[in-house]
Amino acid sequence: MAAATTLRKSDRKLQHILWHAAEVFAEKGFEGASIRDISRSSRVSLSGLYYYFESKQKLLYLIQYHAFSSILEELQSRLAGVASPEQRLAILIQNHLDYFLQHPAESKVLSHEAEALEEPYRREVAAIKRRYYQLALEIYRELAGAGGARSINPRIAVLGLFGMINWVYTWYNPKVDPRAKELAGTMAQMFLNGVMNGHSSGAAAGTKSAASGAGSGKSGGSRVHKNGGR
Amino acid sequence: MAAATTLRKSDRKLQHILWHAAEVFAEKGFEGASIRDISRSSRVSLSGLYYYFESKQKLLYLIQYHAFSSILEELQSRLAGVASPEQRLAILIQNHLDYFLQHPAESKVLSHEAEALEEPYRREVAAIKRRYYQLALEIYRELAGAGGARSINPRIAVLGLFGMINWVYTWYNPKVDPRAKELAGTMAQMFLNGVMNGHSSGAAAGTKSAASGAGSGKSGGSRVHKNGGR
DNA sequence: TAAATTTTTGAACGAACGTTCGATTCAAGC
DNA sequence: GCTTGAATCGAACGTTCGTTCAAAAATTTA
Numbered sequence: 001m002a003a004a005t006t007l008r009k010s011d012r013k014l015q016h017i018l019w020h021a022a023e024v025f026a027e028k029g030f031e032g033a034s035i036r037d038i039s040r041s042s043r044v045s046l047s048g049l050y051y052y053f054e055s056k057q058k059l060l061y062l063i064q065y066h067a068f069s070s071i072l073e074e075l076q077s078r079l080a081g082v083a084s085p086e087q088r089l090a091i092l093i094q095n096h097l098d099y100f101l102q103h104p105a106e107s108k109v110l111s112h113e114a115e116a117l118e119e120p121y122r123r124e125v126a127a128i129k130r131r132y133y134q135l136a137l138e139i140y141r142e143l144a145g146a147g148g149a150r151s152i153n154p155r156i157a158v159l160g161l162f163g164m165i166n167w168v169y170t171w172y173n174p175k176v177d178p179r180a181k182e183l184a185g186t187m188a189q190m191f192l193n194g195v196m197n198g199h200s201s202g203a204a205a206g207t208k209s210a211a212s213g214a215g216s217g218k219s220g221g222s223r224v225h226k227n228g229g230r
Numbered sequence: 231m232a233a234a235t236t237l238r239k240s241d242r243k244l245q246h247i248l249w250h251a252a253e254v255f256a257e258k259g260f261e262g263a264s265i266r267d268i269s270r271s272s273r274v275s276l277s278g279l280y281y282y283f284e285s286k287q288k289l290l291y292l293i294q295y296h297a298f299s300s301i302l303e304e305l306q307s308r309l310a311g312v313a314s315p316e317q318r319l320a321i322l323i324q325n326h327l328d329y330f331l332q333h334p335a336e337s338k339v340l341s342h343e344a345e346a347l348e349e350p351y352r353r354e355v356a357a358i359k360r361r362y363y364q365l366a367l368e369i370y371r372e373l374a375g376a377g378g379a380r381s382i383n384p385r386i387a388v389l390g391l392f393g394m395i396n397w398v399y400t401w402y403n404p405k406v407d408p409r410a411k412e413l414a415g416t417m418a419q420m421f422l423n424g425v426m427n428g429h430s431s432g433a434a435a436g437t438k439s440a441a442s443g444a445g446s447g448k449s450g451g452s453r454v455h456k457n458g459g460r
Numbered sequence: 461t462a463a464a465t466t467t468t469t470g471a472a473c474g475a476a477c478g479t480t481c482g483a484t485t486c487a488a489g490c
Numbered sequence: 491g492c493t494t495g496a497a498t499c500g501a502a503c504g505t506t507c508g509t510t511c512a513a514a515a516a517t518t519t520a
Contacts, residue, residue, distance in 0.1 A: 010467080029346065031261035035508060047510075048468050056508065112342070114400070116259065153408065156416050159401050160394040167393025170344070178383070186386050194420040240497080265478060275499050277480075286478065466517070477506070485498070490491100 014052045017042050019105075022063050026105035030060055030116040060113060061121035067106040068128045071099045075135070085143040086192060092136060093191070094184040096165050101180040104169065111166045133158065161191050244282045247272050249335075252293050256335035260290055260346040290343060291351035297336040298358045301329045305365075315373040316422060322366060323421070324414040326395050331410040334399065341396045363388065391421050 020042035024033045035056060039046045053059045075095045082088050100107040117125060136158045144154065164187055177183065250272035254263045265286060269276045283289045305325045312318050330337040347355060366388045374384065394417055407413065 013467095029259070029261055031259055032346070034506075036506085045469050046508095047470075050509070051467065054509095116262070152420060153416055156407070156413065157420065159397070160417060160420060163394040163397025163400075164390040165393070167389070167397055170393075171389050177386070183386065186383055187390060190382060190387065190390060190421075194423045243497095264476075266476085276478095277500075278498050280479070281497065284479095462520085464517105464519070466515105468515070469511105469513085471511095473508105473510075475507080478504100480503075481501095483499085483501105486496080488494090488496100490493085 010052070013044075017044060017049065017052055018059075018063055018066065021059055022105040022109050025060065025063070025113060026108040030056075030109070030113045057118055057121060060109070060117055061125065063106060063109050064113070064117060064125050065121075065128070067099075067103065067110045068125060068132070070103075071096065072128060072132055072135075074099070075132075085139055088139045089136075089143060089192065090184070090188040092139060093161070093165065093188045094181070097168065097180045097184040097187070100165070100168055101172065101174075101183075104172075108169045111169055133162075136161070161187075164191070240282070243274075247274060247279065247282055248289075248293055248296065251289055252333075252335040252339050255290065255293065255343060256338040260286075260339070260343045287348055287351060290339070290347055291355065293336060293339050294343070294347060294355050295351075295358070297329075297333065297340045298355060298362070300333075301326065302358060302362055302365075304329070305362075315369055318369045319366075319373060319422065320414070320418040322369065323391070323395065323418045324411070327398065327410045327414040327417070330395070330398055331402065331404075331413075334402075338399045341399055363392075366391070387421075391417075394421070 017038070021038045024037045024041050027033070028037065035049060036046060038059075039049055042049075044052075053062065075092060078091050078095055079088055082091060114125070114129075137154060140154050140158050168183075178186070247268070251268045254267045254271050257263070258267065265279060266276055268289075269279055272279075274282075283292065305322060308321050308325055309318055312321060344355070344359075367384060370384050370388050398413075408416070
């Protein structure tokens with residue numbers, strides 16, 4: 001618990017910048033936010049920022065890539081050993097919403113600024129997104145194959161589910177809305193009942209709560225671009 | 231059919247500009263799009279545009295207001311005379327998706343640029359949005375009261391439904407995805423079955439297709455700001 | 461302490477932004 | 491043909507944008 005968790009000082013500062021940048025992008029939108037806004041928010045001088053990333057686009061990429069990787073990584077860890085398709089889908093929903101409510105700014109940047117990312121970076125994030133979508137589709141097909149779901153277009157079912165989840169950032173209000181666990185339970189119930197022939201409706205609400213934290217155990221990784229090189 | 235449909239030449243040109251502006255905003259985002267982009271796309275000179283609207287914000291407002299009014303107006307017309315909550319909800323979904331797939335640019339601007347609108351205009355659009363939400367909530371409560379829905383938080387049910395629908399603009403591909411009618415049928419089926427105790431599952435898929443066009447019969451309305459206002 | 465390396469900065473670059481304005485063209489009414 | 495108002499435009503305004511760079515400060519290595 002000592003060697004793997006070491007972060008260089010510059011790595012920690014990059015994280016610091018990424019966090020503030022996500023907040024600013026979430027509040028003003030990627031195009032509406034200026035590097036000067038991020039400089040003000042993070043208390044790093046304007047030119048100083050460019051020591052840690054090479055362009056505004058790369059900054060957006062780093063935020064999106066990190067967020068998506070965290071979600072997918074944590075999901076795969078939570079899915080390990082669970083066989084029931086109902087439970088696997090419930091876990092996917094729970095995991096997604098856990099991250100969204102724990103990292104609202106990063107999540108909003110992920111959902112709302114997907115098109116703002118330009119081409120060398122865009123395909124990289126799109127690739128992770130595709131893996132995530134394929135995983136969901138797989139689970140849905142197990143669900144449909146095993147229990148026998150209603151004759152619903154799987155693509156629409158899965159993308160409808162993602163819509164339900166991803167839209168949360170536009171309306172979620174911690175003062176009136178339930179915590180992640182209950183919210184995920186409700187959505188899982190809605191989706192599973194909506195999509196399946198009614199026979200086992202108990203699996204949706206109660207998820208065995210496998211590792212509620214969404215911490216990422218990545219080591220190394222972020223590197224200063226000046227000398228890190230291609 | 232003659233007097234009410236007359237549009238002044240300047241009104242038609244404003245519509246022309248609004249259409250191109252919606253296309254540009256949809257493609258590049260509100261902040262990412264420049265007035266010069268709209269000038270290029272609409273073939274109206276840069277300064278010429280300001281004869282028809284007074285600011286970029288007002289332009290965004292006009293697009294959003296017009297789109298939302300069309301949806302709500304058409305919905306109320308389609309709902310007239312329909313009593314069954316299931317059918318009313320199916321009509322809402324159908325109507326929303328009809329508009330979204332027939333006016334993709336305006337829809338995207340409506341869904342994606344809600345936060346880009348600033349304060350005098352923002353509350354006006356928010357007011358229509360609230361009416362729309364309340365109408366959906368009303369229908370949902372009729373549904374829950376009458377047939378007896380599962381114990382699902384109504385707010386989350388309705389906002390989840392809106393998420394499913396509003397997210398469509400991020401993935402819809404006319405080459406592989408079904409037309410509005412079938413898409414709406416699938417989503418209505420998912421939502422109704424997901425939310426209700428399974429007893430009448432027939433009402434979801436088949437909507438009686440009441441007036442498929444989403445044309446607005448508004449007259450007058452848009453006015454050149456130079457001499458029209460206070 | 462001196463040299464080498466990493467980190468931070470102020471000042472500036474050209475480009476693009478939203479908006480304005482005076483002047484010009486156009487279309488009716490007399 | 492002249493007048494009047496609506497419609498259109500080129501050129502420019504002041505600001506802000508993302509990014510760069512040489513130099514200074516801070517830190518590490520020898």
